Amino acid sequence: MRTGLQAITDRQFDHMVEASLVPVLVEFWKPDCGHCQALAIELEQVQEEFGLNLLVLTMNVEENPQIPAELSITSLPALAFYRNGHFQTFIGGIGKRDDIVKQVKRELSLMVDEISGRCS
Secondary structure (H helix, E strand, C coil): CCCCEECHHHHHHHHHHHHHHEEEEEECCCCHHHHHHHHHHHHHHHHHHHHHCEEEEEEEECCCCCHHHHCCCCCEEEEEEEECCEEEEECCCCHHHHHHHHHHHHHHHHHHHHHHHHHH
């Protein structure tokens, strides 16, 4: 059984990522991947920690091959970070909550620095 994270399909992807008012973290996974299942549990905790400041989505690559192919994803699990509807970077896929949080916070601080630079 998969976690309580929100699943997304190829069809929904562009709309959901572009429409999100907060950064988006997408886990690409497949059902027979043990590391993917373990990562999903960590990602639930990441979603809880960031609350409404981050949207965590999951995509089953077996059912939705288009977006993973566009991103040239070759190993799973993979985590892709988006902001303002655009791909920013991959975040280490096999990680613990603390490592993922640290990387997301780094990306968010880059975003704040970018905004501050435009305002000064």
